[in-house]
Amino acid sequence: MKVLVVGSGGREHALAWKLKQSPKVSGVFIAPGNAGTDTVGTNLPIAATDVPALAAAAQQYRISLTVVGPEAPLAAGIVDHFEGMGLPVFGPSKAASQLESSKAFAKSLMRRYGIPCALGASFDCHAAAMDFVKSQPAPLVIKADGLAAGKGVVVAGTKEVALQALDDFMVRRTLGEAGKTVTIEECLDGREVSLLAITDGTTVLAMAPACDYKRAYDCDQGPNTGGMGSYSPPDFFTAGNIEEVRQAILEPAIQAMRFEGMPYKGVLYAGLMLTVDGIKVLEFNVRFGDPETQVILPRLETDLLDVMLATVEGSLDRVDLKWSRDSCVGVVLASGGYPGSHKTGLPISGFDKLNDGITVFHAGTGKQDGNIVTSGGRVMVVTAMAGSLDDARARVYSNLPRINFDGCHYRRDIAAPSSR
Ligand code: AMP
Ligand code: GLY
Numbered sequence: 061m062k063v064l065v066v067g068s069g070g071r072e073h074a075l076a077w078k079l080k081q082s083p084k085v086s087g088v089f090i091a092p093g094n095a096g097t098d099t100v101g102t103n104l105p106i107a108a109t110d111v112p113a114l115a116a117a118a119q120q121y122r123i124s125l126t127v128v129g130p131e132a133p134l135a136a137g138i139v140d141h142f143e144g145m146g147l148p149v150f151g152p153s154k155a156a157s158q159l160e161s162s163k164a165f166a167k168s169l170m171r172r173y174g175i176p177c178a179l180g181a182s183f184d185c186h187a188a189a190m191d192f193v194k195s196q197p198a199p200l201v202i203k204a205d206g207l208a209a210g211k212g213v214v215v216a217g218t219k220e221v222a223l224q225a226l227d228d229f230m231v232r233r234t235l236g237e238a239g240k241t242v243t244i245e246e247c248l249d250g251r252e253v254s255l256l257a258i259t260d261g262t263t264v265l266a267m268a269p270a271c272d273y274k275r276a277y278d279c280d281q282g283p284n285t286g287g288m289g290s291y292s293p294p295d296f297f298t299a300g301n302i303e304e305v306r307q308a309i310l311e312p313a314i315q316a317m318r319f320e321g322m323p324y325k326g327v328l329y330a331g332l333m334l335t336v337d338g339i340k341v342l343e344f345n346v347r348f349g350d351p352e353t354q355v356i357l358p359r360l361e362t363d364l365l366d367v368m369l370a371t372v373e374g375s376l377d378r379v380d381l382k383w384s385r386d387s388c389v390g391v392v393l394a395s396g397g398y399p400g401s402h403k404t405g406l407p408i409s410g411f412d413k414l415n416d417g418i419t420v421f422h423a424g425t426g427k428q429d430g431n432i433v434t435s436g437g438r439v440m441v442v443t444a445m446a447g448s449l450d451d452a453r454a455r456v457y458s459n460l461p462r463i464n465f466d467g468c469h470y471r472r473d474i475a476a477p478s479s480r
Pocket of ligand 1: 252
């Protein structure tokens with residue numbers, strides 16, 4: 061069977077790499093891919109949001125399953141388009157993708173179906189939003205409603221910062237249409253964990269939990285990023301916690317979507333906080349997490365193609381996910397200046413110097429004159445598995461100095477005992 065992975069990041073490299081391991085997969089195509097996916101299969105020069113061209117490629121190359129990585133094509137309705145043409149595709153419909161593409165939609169669903177989350181309210185009127193901020197104690201969290209590539213959340217320590225965020229999102233429209241509506245929430249306190257689940261709309265299978273690191277610098281300092289590293293599994297998140305989330309959050313959310321007439325198929329990502337009042341949802345995403353996927357999929361022992369085909373066919377009740385007991389750690393190598401402006405096109409060396417057992421998932425890489433060069437802010441995730449998090453972490457960090465590009469920076473504390 062041939063598969064097509066849509067997207068160009070580390071998550072998509074990991075998906076393509078895992079699917080390729082299936083004995084049933086004879087070819088992998090990635091659109092548009094990066095220099096890493098180029099070694100797994102065939103990159104197609106089609107943008108991840110060019111839905112008609114992707115569908116034409118799926119027909120041309122006789123693709124048996126298309127797997128959608130990023131949220132933008134899902135929110136644009138790629139799944140509805142493919143299904144309309146009879147092309148098998150893994151991911152939620154446009155309507156179901158609102159769980160990520162509208163925070164107000166997700167919040168309203170959680171409130172109506174009793175799914176634990178932060179208290180809050182949504183506004184499309186700036187004056188009403190300002191009144192609400194003034195009536196609430198700080199700190200508050202201000203969230204732009206729409207997709208904002210990780211820039212749509214402000215954790216405001218004071219009312220002034222909260223009011224400034226409202227002005228930025230709603231009046232100055234710094235995030236465009238995404239800030240037309242905002243959700244204002246109480247600020248929760250606790251440890252964060254990502255729990256992803258695969259679902260065919262009825263059966264819900266929790267995947268292995270993972271933690272990611274959103275801030276740019278060590279000790280959670282500096283600006284927010286798309287993620288600077290991750291590890292799986294966190295020992296503080298027990299099997300009991302996973303069961304609690306399955307019963308109180310994942311199952312009810314999938315059931316709610318069915319009741320609402322928008323059955324949910326694909327992967328549902330729950331961003332969770334373990335508060336003193338129990339586990340609460342910070343956000344839902346309608347896709348695999350990045351960089352969580354790069355540390356979760358290496359631990360999956362079940363054939364990913366079988367899991368995804370069963371999802372599309374609605375037979376996930378016959379599937380069991382098996383996980384390696386090993387731990388996996390992934391550290392992001394980022395371009396100098398990231399998450400701010402950064403150079404691209406810089407040559408990368410050292411891939412050939414890595415120890416066996418180190419897997420690199422490319423993100424912002426491309427090829428120039430046959431050489432691998434940087435092409436984005438997050439350049440790659442370097443991962444290793446081992447019997448313990450400490451050993452996996454030691455393996456990754458001992459290999460990192462061997463990879464070089466001008467301005468490369470990374471966090472030194474991913475999966476460190478002090479940060480987990
Ligand atoms: P989100 O995109 O909703 O996951 O938000 C990004 C980050 O903002 C999360 O990973 C949390 O660290 C933080 N965050 C979101 N909502 C809240 C909340 N209600 N209380 C505290 N922190 C939050
Ligand atoms: N790691 C966070 C995300 O994928 O949204």
